[in-house]
Amino acid sequence: MPNPTNLHDLTQQANARLKWMWQTTNIAGRPFELAVAADPDGMLIEACERQDAGEEGVIDPFWAATWRAAAGLDRYLANVELADVDVLELGCGTGHAGIAAALRGANVILTDGVDDPLLLVRMSVDPVRERCTVQRLRFGQDTIADRRFPIILGSDVTYLRTLWPELEVCWQQHLSDGGQVLLSDPYRIIANEFREWIADRPWNYTEHKMVLDDDPEHPIRVMQLTSA
Numbered sequence: 001m002p003n004p005t006n007l008h009d010l011t012q013q014a015n016a017r018l019k020w021m022w023q024t025t026n027i028a029g030r031p032f033e034l035a036v037a038a039d040p041d042g043m044l045i046e047a048c049e050r051q052d053a054g055e056e057g058v059i060d061p062f063w064a065a066t067w068r069a070a071a072g073l074d075r076y077l078a079n080v081e082l083a084d085v086d087v088l089e090l091g092c093g094t095g096h097a098g099i100a101a102a103l104r105g106a107n108v109i110l111t112d113g114v115d116d117p118l119l120l121v122r123m124s125v126d127p128v129r130e131r132c133t134v135q136r137l138r139f140g141q142d143t144i145a146d147r148r149f150p151i152i153l154g155s156d157v158t159y160l161r162t163l164w165p166e167l168e169v170c171w172q173q174h175l176s177d178g179g180q181v182l183l184s185d186p187y188r189i190i191a192n193e194f195r196e197w198i199a200d201r202p203w204n205y206t207e208h209k210m211v212l213d214d215d216p217e218h219p220i221r222v223m224q225l226t227s228a
């Protein structure tokens with residue numbers, strides 16, 4: 001079935017598929033209405049229970065939570081030139097980081113490997129729909145045909161070792177010459193390991209610490225990669 005594009009049809013489809021709600025979120029320094037899962041914890045528990053019961057192929061609904069890493073990347077983007085710049089977001093979840101780029105004038109393709117978040121993101125991007133495209137992309141498996149991007153975003157997508165090689169394939173497929181990959185995470189131990197892993201690969205790595213007002217003691221790390 002083709003993806004509906006108007007808010008009314010999207011809302012009906014979302015209502016039929018999952019429990020969701022509008023949540024006012026500070027994005028690019030202003031209040032913005034994000035469509036989010038109504039009960040992310042319940043969804044995660046249900047997925048764990050189904051896995052424990054032996055069901056195969058259950059996808060963890062990590063997209064459903066709102067992650068502070070996205071707010072940190074949003075804050076970092078305030079100092080990046082984005083007007084009319086083409087941006088690809090990987091593993092967009094609720095779409096906070098990609099929408100932050102679009103609100104600053106970028107043309108953004110927001111992607112995730114899971115369909116449910118994409119349905120909600122299609123609703124959320126309505127106020128900036130001229131600058132946003134939403135589509136499914138599984139790291140290293142799907143490509144956006146003939147497109148390269150000077151900026152690739154990924155908020156909290158380095159949380160599993162198995163994702164790193166797939167992400168690297170995706171960056172190689174989609175990053176323009178001279179472009180940059182911007183990743184964020186809340187200083188997870190696993191992302192420290194990612195930093196060691198990437199050090200042995202053909203990338204230049206720079207790290208930035210973003211202190212957020214809501215919890216200054218738990219800053220967000222932005223990892224900037226450029227091709228070596």
Ligand SMILES: C[S@@+](CC[C@H](N)C(=O)[O-])C[C@H]1O[C@@H](n2cnc3c(N)ncnc32)[C@H](O)[C@@H]1O
Nearest residue numbers: 062063067070091092093112113138139155156
């Ligand atoms: C921890 S969540 C972060 C979501 C969002 N970027 C944020 O910061 O709020 C990780 C996201 O990566 C997506 N993801 C995980 N594995 C993926 C894969 N192999 N391909 C594409 N997306 C994937 C998940 O569906 C989820 O939305």
